[in-house]
Amino acid sequence: xxxxxxxxxxxxxxxxxxxxxxxxxxxxxxxxxxxxxxxxxxxxxxxxxxxxxxxxxxxxxxxxxxxxxxxxxxxxxxxxxxxxxxxxxxxxxxxxxxxxxxxxxxxxxxxxxxxxxxxxxxxxxxxxxxxxxxxxxxxxxxxxxxxxxxxxxxxxxxxxxxxxxxxxxxxxxxxxxxxxxxxxxxxxxxxxxxxxxxxxxxxxxxxxxxxxxxxxxxxxxxxxxxxxxxxxxxxxxxxxxxxxxxxxxxxxxxxxxxxxxxxxxxxxxxxxxxxxxxxxxxxxxxxxxxxxxxxxxxxxxxxx
Numbered sequence: 399x400x401x402x403x404x405x406x407x408x409x410x411x412x413x414x415x416x417x418x419x420x421x422x423x424x425x426x427x428x429x430x431x432x433x434x435x436x437x438x439x440x441x442x443x444x445x446x447x448x449x450x451x452x453x454x455x456x457x458x459x460x461x462x463x464x465x466x467x468x469x470x471x472x473x474x475x476x477x478x479x480x481x482x483x484x485x486x487x488x489x490x491x492x493x494x495x496x497x498x499x500x501x502x503x504x505x506x507x508x509x510x511x512x513x514x515x516x517x518x519x520x521x522x523x524x525x526x527x528x529x530x531x532x533x534x535x536x537x538x539x540x541x542x543x544x545x546x547x548x549x550x551x552x553x554x555x556x557x558x559x560x561x562x563x564x565x566x567x568x569x570x571x572x573x574x575x576x577x578x579x580x581x582x583x584x585x586x587x588x589x590x591x592x593x594x595x596x597x598x599x600x601x602x603x604x605x606x607x608x609x610x611x612x613x614x615x616x617x618x619x620x621x622x623x624x625x626x627x628x629x630x631x632x633x634x635x636x637x638x639x640x641x642x643x644x645x646x647x648x649x650x651x652x653x654x655x656x657x658x659x660x661x662x663x664x665x666x667x668x669x670x671x672x673x674x675x676x677x678x679x680x681x682x683x684x685x686x687x688x689x690x691x692x693x694x695x696x697x698x699x700x701x702x
Contacts, residue, residue: 421608421609421610421611421616422436422437422438422524422608422609422610423606423607423608423619424438424506424522424524424588424605424606424607424608425483425504425505425506425606425607428468428483428485428506430456430458430468430483430485431456433452433453433454433456433470434452434523434525437524437525437526437527437609438522438523438524438525439452439522439523439525440452440453440470440481440522440523441453441479441520441521441523442472442479442510442511442517442518442519442520442521443518443519443521443587443589444516444517444518444519445518445519446518446519446553446555446560446589446591447555447558447559447560448558450521450523450585450587453470453471453472453479453480453481455470455471455472455473455474456468456469456470456471457469457471457474457475461492463490465484465488465489465490465492466484466485466487466488467482467483467484467485467492467501468482468483468485469481469482469483472511472517477511478509478510478511478512478517478520478598479508479509479510479511479517479519479520480507480508480509480520481506481507481508481509481520481522482501482506482507482509483505483506483507484501484502484503484504484505484506484507485503485504486503486504487503488502488503489503491503494542495542495546498542498543498544498545498546498547499541499542499543500543501541501604505604506604506605506606507541507602507603507604507605508520508522508588508590508602508603508605509541509598509601509602510590510591510592510598510601510602511598512598513592513596513597513598518591518592519553519589519590519591520589520590521587521588521589522587522588522589522605522607523585523586523587523588524585524586524587524588524607524609525583525584525585526580526581526582526583526584526585526586527582528582529580529581529582530579530580530611530612530613531577531578531579531580531611531612531613532577532578532580532609532610532611532612533575533576533577533609533610533612533642534554534574534575534576534577534578534586534607534609535574535575535607535608535609535610535621535642536554536573536574536575536588536605536606536607536608536621537571537572537573537574537605537606537621537622537640538552538566538571538572538590538603538604538605538606539570539571539603539604540566540568540569540570540571540600540602540603540604541602541603541604542568542569542600542602543569544569545568546599546600547568547569547600548568548592548593548595548597548598548599548600548601549565549566549567549568549593549594549595549601550565550566550590550591550592550593550601550602550603551563551564551565551566551590551591551592551593551594552564552566552572552588552589552590552603553587553588553589553590553591554574554586554587554588554589555585555586555587555589556578556580556584556585556586557584557585558585558587561576561578562574562576565593565594566593566603568600571622573621573622573640575640575642577612586609588605588607590602590603590605606621608621608642610642610643610644612644616642616643616644616687617643617644617685617687617688617689617690618641618642618643618644618647618683618684618685618687618688618689618690619641619642619643619690620639620640620641620683620690620692621640621641621642622638622639622640623639623692623693623695624637624638624639624666624679624680624681624692624693624695625637625695626695626696626697626698627695627696627697627698628697628698628699628700629671629697629699629700630671630699630700630701631671631672631673631699632670632671632672633670633671634667634668634669634670634671635668635671635697636665636666636667636668637651637665637666637668637679637681637695637697638664638665638666639664639681639683639692640664641664641683641690643683643685643687643688644685644686644687646685646686647664647683647684647685648662648683648684648685649661649662649663649664649681649682649683650662650681650682650684651666651679651680651681652679652680652681652682653675653677653678653679654677654678655678664681666679666681668697671697671699673699675697676697676698676699677696677697678694678695678696678697679694679695679696679697680692680693680694680695
């Protein structure tokens with residue numbers, strides 16, 4: 399199943415005053431000038447369980463419209479591995495490959511080194527600041543939504559021990575969430591490689607990573623957005639969302655801006671689709687700490 403990372407989201411932090419209560423987000427915490435930056439580091443590895451090397455060269459690039467992106471890279475200019483961040487301050491979406499790549503504000507992309515180099519894995523590292531139980535949540539998606547998207551592989555490691563791995567075909571994604579007991583100085587690595595074919599071109603991933611201490615109440619954040627569907631009349635379909643945050647998340651689905659009665663799960667099932675059900679669907683996720691609204695997904699009717 400093709401997964402969508404959170405591309406257009408509104409995040410509301412309500413009644414949260416301490417960093418320990420909100421958790422840590424690779425996107426919200428991104429630094430264009432410091433590496434490491436607090437708990438996050440941007441780097442690479444030759445071997446997945448090998449030594450972590452921080453990237454040393456930052457730069458900022460902009461297009462003629464003033465839309466910018468921040469880059470950490472192996473060597474300046476354009477020598478990968480690279481971390482590419484499209485900041486929330488952008489007012490428009492950056493595109494590549496004739497629109498096949500879409501990078502709205504708040505998008506973080508990881509790219510490995512070229513296959514002729516030992517920079518085999520781009521690695522986002524989280525260093526645990528204090529003892530406790532943390533919820534690790536991450537979602538990744540191919541950075542291109544069609545050809546020439548390539549295959550890739552994605553891994554999560556705790557102190558260089560693999561706790562999750564997926565080999566991903568082109569135009570696909572993965573989601574991982576798990577609570578872990580951690581001590582200060584432990585590392586959580588989110589690593590991506592070049593896939594089974596070993597080719598770097600087209601293998602970059604959009605990534606979202608949220609790590610929250612479970613002792614506090616953390617507001618929800620959408621990791622995987624609902625995806626638009628096109629189905630014929632009489633068929634069935636589903637919309638779904640995946641969110642991070644404290645437990646007891648409340649879901650409320652909307653159709654054309656109006657709440658749908660008795661639909662309070664992360665999955666919305668629509669059976670025997672009729673023309674009147676074509677339109678825009680979204681979901682609001684809430685808990686005691688805050689609320690977040692998903693982007694819109696469109697249900698359209700296909701000809702048989």
